[in-house]
Amino acid sequence: MRSVEEAPLLGLDGARPFSAPKPHWQGHRERLRTKLVERGAGALEDYELLETLLFAFIPRRDVKPISKALITRFGSLSGVLAARPADLTKVAGVGETVAAYLKATSEIGARASRETLQARTVISSWSALQTYVKQEMQHEGREQFRVLFLDRKNQLIADEVMGHGTVDHAPVYPREIARRALELQASSLILVHNHPSGDPTPSRADIDMTREIIDALDALDISVHDHLIAARSGVLSFRSQGLI
Incomplete structure (x- = not known):
């Protein structure tokens, strides 16, 4: 004989009750996962791709409004991933745990891009270099000056920050570089x-500073291949603009 705990619950009239309908967002999650698997990630809108991440972090809630609110606040998917945790948590539905997971996701992408760049000849891999630079720097709130150091085969030795600054200036010292x-x-x-x-x-000032660095390195037989400026609207190359 089954215990009371094992017996099914019955309605007031003794009949089995109808099961509660699934929340609407459960069906949406299933459809979006199917779309991702069958058609690939490229078939998803930015907010849908962000939704699929939030599925894992927020398991029992409709995350579409949260995803759209994040993109609206930060301007783009890359803006969301580049945002500081403290700013992410200002969006309703995003707590410290979700913010931490989003930052971890961003760092995974950055490290994967860096590995791709390290495995190639940098100056002949413009698309990989552009992706890496944009991912690392386009949403920085302060100016940051970095140097990619290359070996004789033009492969990446190191990527190092050589100067932090304000919203419109980062001090750079050619002799330190x-x-x-x-x-x-x-x-x-x-x-x-x-x-x-x-x-x-x-x-x-950008142009003059670049010339000072080139002059400092000329005596050491070290060349400057390019100077890239990253911004939300894209990446500009000094060499392609005839400035080097």
Whole structure:
């Protein structure tokens, strides 16, 4: 004989009750997962792709409004992944745990891009370089100056931050860059910095500073292949603009 705990619950009239209908978002999740598996991630809109991440982090709630609110607040999918945890948690439905998982997802993408870049000849892999630079820097809230140090085969030795600054200026010291290039035995390098304003157009100061770095490295027989400026609207190359 079954115990009371094992017996099925009955309605007031002794009949088995109807099972409660599934929440509407459960069916949506199943349809979106099927779309992803059968048609590939490229078939999903940005907010849908973000939804699929949130499925795992928020298991019992409709996450479409949260996904759309995140993209609206931060402007794009990449903006969401680049946002600080403290800013992510200002969106309704996003707690510290979800913010941490989103940052982990962002870091996975960044490390994968870096591995791709390290495995290739950098100057002949413009698309990989552009993807890496955009992912790392386009949403930085302050100016940041980085240097990609390359070996004789133009493969990446190191990517290092050489200066942090304000929203419109990052101090750069050519002699420090030259010293570090010698320490790493680099044969060439690529300069990279960001414009938080969103416009990658170089300023007069950007152009003059680039020339100072080139002059400092010329005596050491270390070449500057390019200077890239990353912004929300894209990545600008000094070389393609005839500035180097």
